[in-house]
Amino acid sequence: MKQKDLTADRDDTNALGVIIECMNESSLIQITRRRQIGSTTYERLVGHLVGEMEKRLHKPQIAAMRLSGKLADKIVDSPSGGTPNCHTCGACCGFYTCVAVEDTDTVPRSHYWKIGERAGAPVPIARRQLRRDAVTNNCIALEGEIGKAVRCGIYRNRPAACRDFEADSDQCHAARRAFGLEPPLTAEQLAKALRRLAAREAKQRRREAMNCVSLVSINRQRVQAVESRDKEILRDLITRREAV
Numbered sequence: 001m002k003q004k005d006l007t008a009d010r011d012d013t014n015a016l017g018v019i020i021e022c023m024n025e026s027s028l029i030q031i032t033r034r035r036q037i038g039s040t041t042y043e044r045l046v047g048h049l050v051g052e053m054e055k056r057l058h059k060p061q062i063a064a065m066r067l068s069g070k071l072a073d074k075i076v077d078s079p080s081g082g083t084p085n086c087h088t089c090g091a092c093c094g095f096y097t098c099v100a101v102e103d104t105d106t107v108p109r110s111h112y113w114k115i116g117e118r119a120g121a122p123v124p125i126a127r128r129q130l131r132r133d134a135v136t137n138n139c140i141a142l143e144g145e146i147g148k149a150v151r152c153g154i155y156r157n158r159p160a161a162c163r164d165f166e167a168d169s170d171q172c173h174a175a176r177r178a179f180g181l182e183p184p185l186t187a188e189q190l191a192k193a194l195r196r197l198a199a200r201e202a203k204q205r206r207r208e209a210m211n212c213v214s215l216v217s218i219n220r221q222r223v224q225a226v227e228s229r230d231k232e233i234l235r236d237l238i239t240r241r242e243a244v
Helices: 012-021 025-032 039-056 091-095 160-164 170-178 187-243
Strands: 036-038 112-116 125-130 142-145 149-152
Touching (some): 036 039, 039 112, 091 170
Antiparallel strands (some): 112 125, 142 149
């Protein structure tokens, strides 16, 4: 199949067709070189990259999305050795495929995708995401080799999502285990972590349920207050008319 230039003015359906028909290194590179892509193409591209990444990495013992990147929310016992050295790690930069870039971030334009839907008018920007390497899934700002020596090429301008991610957090260690930079959790560690996680998620569900009840109660009070005020206004009008 001949190489197709996806930088030309064509709709995302055709681009998506190329991804499906010839999902090889060259076609992926053509896609990921574009600074702006449609949401459908982006979602399929992410799905492919995640699928390929899962073939190379160790299967997670706990889904990373259930864990936190904040030290304050840590529930998994860390391996001995202290906080990981980010300069010899880089696992998080190759583990997470979707890293949001906010409007307030100062990430260079060349390092993120604008993602939107095409129509007759200019493309509305739905969101921004850090660009990934077409083959490795690494952030394109990552320099060096994961697990040996790495650095961030846009460290001073990295997005808030990266700034908020903390070394030694549960998600940090999950990424390191996925790349084989740490041993898997022992049966005891896993059981303890799952108990803590279940307790935290149950607490979160109770909090959400209470918030819903409180919100309903607050809304009911607001409606009653409005109705009461309307009745007072109506009574006042009737009283004035009778007086006249």
